[in-house]
Amino acid sequence: MKPLGPIPPGYGAIDGELEIGGKHATHWVEQAGRTPLFVYSRDLIERRLAALRAAMPERIKINYAIKANSFAPLLEHISKFCDGLDIASGGELEIVRATGFDLNRVSFAGPGKRDVELRQAIADGVTLNLESENEARRALAIADDMGVVPRLAVRVNPDFALKGSGMKMGGGAKPFGVDAERVPDLVREIVGAGCDWRGLHVFTGSQALSAEAIIAMQAQVLDLAHRIMSEVGTALPKLNMGGGFGIPYFAGDEPLDIEAVGDALRRRLGELPDALTDTELYIELGRYLVGEAGVYLTRIIDRKESYGETYLVTDGGLHHQLAASGNFGTVVRRNYPLAIASRFGSEPEEIANVVGCLCTPLDRLADKAHLPRAEVGDLVAVFCAGAYGASASPSAFLGQGPAAEMLV
């Protein structure tokens, strides 16, 4: 038997079935008219943001990185509670534009921005988090050609990483940002060229559950920003300190202690050097805001035995749940939180493998899990599906197509 990850708070049972947003899982499937289906809860998103705001110092502004989940109704909803949005492509810019969000509060990071993406972002008043000197010069030339003053920030490749993070994005050679020691020269160059100078962006990693690691990283980011700006001798209007706040996916994972992070940051802000007193400070979060607010529902379409093992074969799979299948940057596959939604709260009776409908051994949603006995027609719920589910899975694989999505 292999353990399942912890079911996030906020989910209960009604009449022996999983409840999401006050209704049975089957209710939402009937509404959608099909499985597989992602159900995202407005209420859980709002509660998450309220708790985060309460824990963080008032001065800290919160950006949502839409790569985690850009489903339009969810984006419209969450953007009401965020100070800004972070995008990573021209495609994401289109999605944000359609929501009517103020594009002056959007920043665009990501290596390899095409000229056409730079042009559109500049035209829309989006802040470009520049990833290289070359990109800076292309952006300045495009803005010059358009006769527009571009809003420019520099993404720094810091000389440290976020300890214990699932994905490290700083510390050593990286395709992201400009190496810290070269940032002062680049800032002088773009400020000298007359851009609308928007500040620095430092993103060191993601999916950290240790408050200690996040506290240390935030302190390092503030020091680094101060060092860079002291060398340049220019004011720092804005510092995007990155994020990295993780959520518990696997057995034994403990939730991040955001109170501890907020308290340490509050103390730290009390001791900031004068040069940073007027700087707007942002954190940038994706999965922490939406991950636990989403559930993926998929129906069991076959139940079979093979050499003594039970397989529950569903109509979903890795084409919507790449991360839960263990194929999105994990070294050792572990089970996400998962349940038989139509028998929620029933006692586990058997060890079963839950697999998807794709013809590959990679397509596994739960490995040797202890579950209530489930039959064809039962619904399976995969939790922590609100981030990097639909937005980060190969839905076109084997001609399967995307899952339905709804915000409830």
Ligand SMILES: Cc1ncc(COP(=O)(O)O)c(C=O)c1O
């Ligand atoms: C620049 C940047 N911002 C934000 C995020 C969002 O990370 P997470 O969803 O872990 O908060 C990422 C993730 O890779 C990123 O690269």
